[in-house]
Amino acid sequence: MATRRERLREQTSAEIKATALAHLREGGGAALSLRAVAVSIGMSPAGLYRYYPNREALITDLITDGFAALAEEVTRARDAAKGDAFVAAALAYRQWALTHPHEFALLYGTPIPDYAAPESGPTSHASRAVGAAFVPPIIEAWHRGTLKRREVDPTITALNTFAAAVDLPPDAAAIAFTAWTTIHGLVVLETFGHLAWLGENPAPLAESRFQALSEDLGIAP
């Protein structure tokens, strides 16, 4: 069973992460200061290093949690959808990004140079869960036979790897890949402000594009 010390450590660890998340939401990743977090929880800056070896480790932890939260949100919306589950998932993805811009930036913004999350580590796993959340409606469409498949080159190893991961034949996986990159492209441009010049109300444009995407690819039921 957990000793008293282990419980306290767990608790302090959680408090650090929660406080860091609060600071992140307020000022963004670049403004996330270990010292500020330390004083927020009434600790000396050096004390944090008993829990995280460095700033990067703390941020990596936040990233992992962020991927998990995003994946959960998308999955929830997809499963609760009354109409097109794929469109519902895409809208949830967009919504989460817009309501959590700083977290989204941590997940999909400028990467840390020379840093690669360890393959099959929790961060990589959580990251793939996001993409995977979009796949089930595509599998359904595949079974339904509505998917607008087109012949693909069987020698494209990257596509075959992707196909194996999402459990689809390559030609259907290609559609899933396009769907995912298209959604992400629109959302990342909007979230990072590159569509601001289109005016105050970009939501209908995003919605209509998701809808058209679903229909064009033959995902829509």
Next chain:
Amino acid sequence: MATRRERLREQTSAEIKATALAHLREGGGAALSLRAVAVSIGMSPAGLYRYYPNREALITDLITDGFAALAEEVTRARDAAKGDAFVAAALAYRQWALTHPHEFALLYGTPIPDYAAPESGPTSHASRAVGAAFVPPIIEAWHRGTLKRREVDPTITALNTFAAAVDLPPDAAAIAFTAWTTIHGLVVLETFGHLAWLGENPAPLAESRFQALSEDLGIAP
């Protein structure tokens, strides 16, 4: 005519920017230090402030140049294409991102919080030039009548704004918008390392997706 002082100032200014760009290419935006730039050109750190009011101004300058360079590269490839100019442009976009990852991250990565480039300023202008570089092949396809247009809601103001900017009717503009976001989505995911798990050779996948996109949207000649 330019006085001696003006010439010197221009020259120093250019040297600062060039050195900053070199540092950016090496270590990324986060590692771009004013002091390091200063010592590289044999100047005191404080001296830089005679040329740029702060670090952000210098970075903004680099961003503007980056957008211009990217737009030029895409335009060049598009105009030199023998086959599908749209695919050629998309490939050039991807190639520039992969060969200039830190500059690309500055352009399309995590934005500076609360910072918005002044509308109709040089940065915004250069940014739109990138998207605009993809439009001509779509206009051609529109004239050719191959574009796979689908009815769009005429009340979507954001789409109408976009349509006016690219000089296309809304239903054709919608295709241009989707094309642009799809390309960007794939490239940003790949450049920022989110497709690393697909293996060493993602190029054929990207190429095949661009090709399929061009054909599916009816852009390909």
Next chain:
DNA sequence: GTCAAAGTGTGAACACTGATCGCAGTGCAG
């Protein structure tokens, strides 16, 4: 119960960063 070991927190310090300010020189225009 004793006691050494392991774990936890602290204050001081280091090497950085961006930024400011007053003080020197220097080129330029009147």
Next chain:
DNA sequence: CTGCACTGCGATCAGTGTTCACACTTTGAC
């Protein structure tokens, strides 16, 4: 030639991540 704007510099400030020696507390074995 003189006054002024411009240019550059050293010193300095506040803030950052990180390290380290030191105290204190909890733990587990004897």
